Amino acid sequence: MSHDEGTVRATTAAELRDLASRVAAGLRGLGAGEGDRVVVSLPNGIELLAAVWACVATGRVPVPLDPRLTPHERGPIIEDVSPAVVLDSLVGFAALVGGEREELDPEPRCRPMHFTSGTTGRPKGVWSGFWDPADARSAVLEERDLWGFAATDVNLVLSPLYHSAPLRFALGTALAGGAVAVLPAFTPEGFCEAVERLRPTTMFCVPAHLQRLLAHLQEAPTPDLSSFRLVAHAGAPCPEPIRRGAHELFGTDVVWEFYGSTEGQFTACSAQEWIDHPGTVGRARPGRVITVDAEDELWCAVPPWGRFSYWNYPGRTAQAWRDTPDGPAFTVGDLGRVDDAGYVYLDSRRTDLIISGGVNVYPAEVEAALVEVPGVVEVAVFGRPDERWGQRVAAAYVGDASESELRDAAAQRLAPPKRPKEYEQVSALPRTATGKVRRTEL
The missing domain is CATH 3.40.50.12780 (ANL, N-terminal domain)
Structure with a gap:
């Protein structure tokens, strides 16, 4: 057919x-x-x-x-x-x-x-x-x-x-x-x-x-x-x-x-x-x-x-x-x-969930794929508003890995909707007093 x-x-x-x-x-x-x-x-x-x-x-x-x-x-x-x-x-x-x-x-x-x-x-x-x-x-x-x-x-x-x-x-x-x-x-x-x-x-x-x-x-x-x-x-x-x-x-x-x-x-x-x-x-x-x-x-x-x-x-x-x-x-x-x-x-979706074009993307799954990249100390994945998709997947990371290395790893390990569209290198991830990453700040 x-x-x-x-x-x-x-x-x-x-x-x-x-x-x-x-x-x-x-x-x-x-x-x-x-x-x-x-x-x-x-x-x-x-x-x-x-x-x-x-x-x-x-x-x-x-x-x-x-x-x-x-x-x-x-x-x-x-x-x-x-x-x-x-x-x-x-x-x-x-x-x-x-x-x-x-x-x-x-x-x-x-x-x-x-x-x-x-x-x-x-x-x-x-x-x-x-x-x-x-x-x-x-x-x-x-x-x-x-x-x-x-x-x-x-x-x-x-x-x-x-x-x-x-x-x-x-x-x-x-x-x-x-x-x-x-x-x-x-x-x-x-x-x-x-x-x-x-x-x-x-x-x-x-x-x-x-x-x-x-x-x-x-x-x-x-x-x-x-x-x-x-x-x-x-x-x-x-x-x-x-x-x-x-x-x-x-x-x-x-x-x-x-x-x-x-x-x-x-x-x-x-x-x-x-x-x-x-x-x-x-x-x-x-x-x-x-x-x-x-x-x-x-x-x-x-x-x-x-x-x-x-x-x-x-x-x-x-x-x-x-x-x-x-x-x-x-x-x-x-x-x-x-x-x-x-x-x-x-009132809110699950705080960790990103919904991009109707596809559920869980940050933990994306983070698990990216944190193994050499040079990545830690990574946090979050959603940003997107006019077309509702949300787009973004990632902030600590370490000296290059963005191209992260993109290559995402292409190998993740289906297209889960791959971050944006990467941001930061000195530290924002955290709560109990150590949880503040995704809303990202």
Whole structure:
């Protein structure tokens, strides 16, 4: 299948299901059985979606990974999950797909295991466990009821499918019988061409996509966007001018945002609700209860299918969960408040987290890659405001290493979104009385 922007097409649910069933048979031929992990590290395309569907609908556990990960980043994850199969090229994918088919369950048996980094710098696999048929059905219907996925939908995928949100929207559409079209990479020109030709009805995006699109449309004609019934954005705080621009472009009855993480979903918010309650990220999704603790940390009680653990990381799992009167609740460390009407407001993201173009970047992971450079005494990584990406990654370091040496190390060890865009050599890092680096000062 071509990955040229001009040949992007809408793949029907029937085509996608057939491809997934052939992938499943190919995985069986390679010895991947129920419960086995399958690493899926493919370019953005229908193949990636089919491989994930093949796994979740046959009891295998897909582990979607960014194909840009360096061996330094990818190696520990591969070791952690001990995959039966690693799909990391379209050539390998094509060799896997033959004429045999394996029957797919009507609903997924589990969520894909996405990896999210942490403040320790160690990537953590978010594992849902296997669902029984009732929970599997409930998990699918929750998304379908919230977003209205239907057989008449055409979901346009702008973001990398190894991320949880775009994958949920694409697979949710296909499970409802709708079609999916995947842009290999987002460009405003490619988006406009796909909209005119494919007439998509839904899309998920991050604020950086909206910002680039709005800037492009200042100089180019606006395509007919009337086919959209749902434009959902998340992944980073959305600047108010971008948000209002999206409302005007697509319509307040079309635009939604939501607040969530790889671990789970918290809220959903229509454009009208945001207009009526400026600054909110919405109210708890159905079946969830959001509360704050004495430290203003947000906790979300979830239905049974919303439970997760961190793969091979029981200590971190225990820290993420606690029992509440509303049932087991988890936190990802975000701070906020809930008003009397149930609307949630984020006061701050985790203080160490940088969100660049919708991608979570944890300073500890970047610091661990850079501190080993000869001549680096210590290094602190932090985010700076960026009009296009929301935040850009920056690094301050003590030592006599050169900036080019640090950039070379980052290129070898870190995927592009994690590589600092700026380096600053300092005599000392600012610290609190207890010795913690004051990232806000940087």
